[in-house]
Amino acid sequence: MNNDLYAYAEQQGVKVLSFPLPNCESISLVNNDTCYIGIDDKQLESSMDERVHIAHELGHCETGAFYNEYSPLSIREKCEATADRWAVKKLINRDEFNELIKSGMEVWELAEHFNVTEDFIKKAYHLFFEIKISM
Numbered sequence: 162m163n164n165d166l167y168a169y170a171e172q173q174g175v176k177v178l179s180f181p182l183p184n185c186e187s188i189s190l191v192n193n194d195t196c197y198i199g200i201d202d203k204q205l206e207s208s209m210d211e212r213v214h215i216a217h218e219l220g221h222c223e224t225g226a227f228y229n230e231y232s233p234l235s236i237r238e239k240c241e242a243t244a245d246r247w248a249v250k251k252l253i254n255r256d257e258f259n260e261l262i263k264s265g266m267e268v269w270e271l272a273e274h275f276n277v278t279e280d281f282i283k284k285a286y287h288l289f290f291e292i293k294i295s296m
Contacts, residue, residue, distance in 0.1 A: 163208060163211055163212045163215060166212060166216060170198065170215070170222075173196075173222070173223070174195065175195075175196045175197070175198060175222050176196070176198070177198045177200065177215065178197060178198070178199050178200070179199075179200050179202055180201065181201055181203065182199055182200075182201040185201070185204075186200070186201055186204045186214055187199060187201065187214040187215070187218050189219075189222055189227070190227065191227060198218040198222070200214060200218070209272065209277050209281075212252070212276055213248065213252075213277050213278050213280075213281045216247075216251050216252050217244050217248045218244070219248070220243065220244030220246070220248045221243075221244045226239070226241075226243035226247075228240045245284055246288055248281075249285045249288050249289075252275060252276075252281075253275050255289050258271070258275075258289060261274065268282050
């Protein structure tokens, strides 16, 4: 079901490895110009959850949005937001999303349609439609 993301990772030279991760469901890192994604599929609830995690980690790899555990919170938040934005744009077509919302689809229906989690749909809505005001 997530073969498209695994194929994309392979095309980009990103190595996706499955193994136990005691503190998280997925992680990405770069070493010698090669990006690696680790995923603990035993901790994931569904293929939708796996899809969201793989896309998010690919977002780190594709944008270079990495940080270390000692980074200030603001830097981590910025890197995580960058990875989320990439993942949303990869998995959800904005025009189609907008049309489905106008047609009255509920969050759970949108999640099923795009094969992602409901939380991811909420992130997509926030990214596509909430206006940011700078001061």
